[in-house]
Amino acid sequence: MEKMRILAVDDNSISLAAIEQELKRAYEVIPVNSGARALQYLKREKPDLILLDIQMAQKDGIETLREIRQMDRCTDIPVIMLTSKQDKTAVVETSKLGIYDYVLKPFKGEDLHQRIDRALKK
Numbered sequence: 001m002e003k004m005r006i007l008a009v010d011d012n013s014i015s016l017a018a019i020e021q022e023l024k025r026a027y028e029v030i031p032v033n034s035g036a037r038a039l040q041y042l043k044r045e046k047p048d049l050i051l052l053d054i055q056m057a058q059k060d061g062i063e064t065l066r067e068i069r070q071m072d073r074c075t076d077i078p079v080i081m082l083t084s085k086q087d088k089t090a091v092v093e094t095s096k097l098g099i100y101d102y103v104l105k106p107f108k109g110e111d112l113h114q115r116i117d118r119a120l121k122k
Helices: 013-023 035-044 061-070 088-096 109-121
Strands: 005-009 028-032 049-053 079-083 101-104
Touching: 005 013, 005 035, 013 028, 013 109, 028 035, 035 061, 049 061, 049 109, 061 079, 061 088, 079 088, 079 109, 101 109
Parallel strands: 005 028, 005 049, 049 079, 079 101
Antiparallel strands: none
């Protein structure tokens, strides 16, 4: 059975490695370290889910998500935001853009798996 693909977007290499480490047994993880790279990937491929960090240099997660949602084939991909801060405005902003869930960093592996499983089974 083919593994479902998760596009993981985080400009922190340690965080990205942790995500990949946590999820690689269950999923095919495509790690990218910027919003721009995520958008490049999405022009060619359609993952089953996107994990998107809110705080990134250059293009933050909210801006990246806004652009993702404007791409015809990406309107229905479930997105889970990763955030290290209890930022209410970011959560409200991303909710308007139709995120499925959000996970606080540092995440617990089990929690991340549960949320991803829920998002993919809905």
